[in-house]
Amino acid sequence: MPHILLVDDERVLRTSLTFTLQQNGYQVTSAASGPEALRLAEEQPPDLILLDLMLPGVDGLEVCRRLRRRSNVPVIMLSARGQEDDRVAGLRLGADDYVTKPFSTRELIARIEAVLRRHAALPAGTEEAEERTAPPERAADPVMESGALRVDAQARQAWRDGVPLNLSPKEFQLLCLLMQHRGRALSRDELIASVWGSEFMGDAKTLDVHIRWLRAKVEPDPAEPTHIRTVRRFGFRFE
Numbered sequence: 001m002p003h004i005l006l007v008d009d010e011r012v013l014r015t016s017l018t019f020t021l022q023q024n025g026y027q028v029t030s031a032a033s034g035p036e037a038l039r040l041a042e043e044q045p046p047d048l049i050l051l052d053l054m055l056p057g058v059d060g061l062e063v064c065r066r067l068r069r070r071s072n073v074p075v076i077m078l079s080a081r082g083q084e085d086d087r088v089a090g091l092r093l094g095a096d097d098y099v100t101k102p103f104s105t106r107e108l109i110a111r112i113e114a115v116l117r118r119h120a121a122l123p124a125g126t127e128e129a130e131e132r133t134a135p136p137e138r139a140a141d142p143v144m145e146s147g148a149l150r151v152d153a154q155a156r157q158a159w160r161d162g163v164p165l166n167l168s169p170k171e172f173q174l175l176c177l178l179m180q181h182r183g184r185a186l187s188r189d190e191l192i193a194s195v196w197g198s199e200f201m202g203d204a205k206t207l208d209v210h211i212r213w214l215r216a217k218v219e220p221d222p223a224e225p226t227h228i229r230t231v232r233r234f235g236f237r238f239e
Contacts, residue, residue: 001166002116005046006030007037007063008078009055017050020105026112034058038066042209045168046073048116050108051095053079053086061089068094070196070206073169074115078103119169120156144179146227146238149218151179160218170195171214178228178238187235211236 004026008014011032018028029044031037034055041049049067053060064075077090080101090098096115099108142153151158153176158165167175173195178186188204196206215222229237 001025001027002047003027003029003044003168004112005037005040005044005049007032007034007049007055007060008052009033010052017105017108020109024109032056034060034063037063041067041071041073042206045071045170045210045213047169048074048076048112048119050112051075051077053077053090061093064090064093064095071170072196074119076108076111076115144176144182146179146182148220149227151175153180158218165217167214167217168210170210171217174210174214175218178236182238185231185235185237189235191235 002025004021006014006017006021006028007030008017009032014030014032018030021028029040029046031040034057037049037051037055038058040046051060051063055063058066060077060079064077067073067075075095076097076099077095078099078101079086086098096118097111099111142155144151144153148161149158150160156172158167158172158175174191177191177194188207192204192207211228212222215225215228219225219227227238229239231237
């Protein structure tokens with residue numbers, strides 16, 4: 001079930017749109033301000049963000065700017081302001097689409113589906129808007145298995161003991177990259193450049209947090225990982 005972060009300061013709109021999205025098969029988390037949106041995007045990485053332009057504290061353009069420093073999560077901007085300059089500013093900052101209020105929910109759902117399809121079609125660790133630092137040489141087989149863990153890189157699906165894993169895009173990209181280089185220690189710099197891009201402005205703590213979340217989903221005992229091992233003062237290795 002795709003996870004959407006809905007960011008809008010209008011309570012009535014958040015309530016009604018949350019219901020509509022849930023009825024269409026989406027998991028929804030909502031935020032009423034820019035700072036809250038940035039925090040939730042870090043704590044619970046969504047598959048897509050619906051981002052209002054006019055927000056208290058930190059506006060939507062600034063939220064988008066900060067998100068793009070650390071994430072390639074798809075962003076659809078929402079606003080009552082339909083001027084061309086606003087649309088261009090949002091798209092230049094990395095928004096994937098722009099919807100002007102008032103909008104029909106059918107149109108919004110269609111745009112969400114289209115953006116998610118485009119994003120899912122991208123190779124792991126890439127974005128449409130910029131070139132990525134080339135990752136290490138990768139294995140050719142898109143289906144990888146290790147014990148109870150099975151990953152299909154082309155279908156962008158993963159299972160443990162036959163049960164589908166609900167991985168965020170970043171978690172899935174990290175898992176694929178590590179499994180494709182099983183037995184090889186990948187540095188933090190390599191992993192960040194391949195998954196977040198060479199222009200990432202954050203630090204290694206973001207990677208460590210995502211590794212912790214990934215272990216919680218793929219390891220039988222996250223406290224004693226057997227697959228994703230830490231290589232002290234270097235990075236991580238998949239075994």
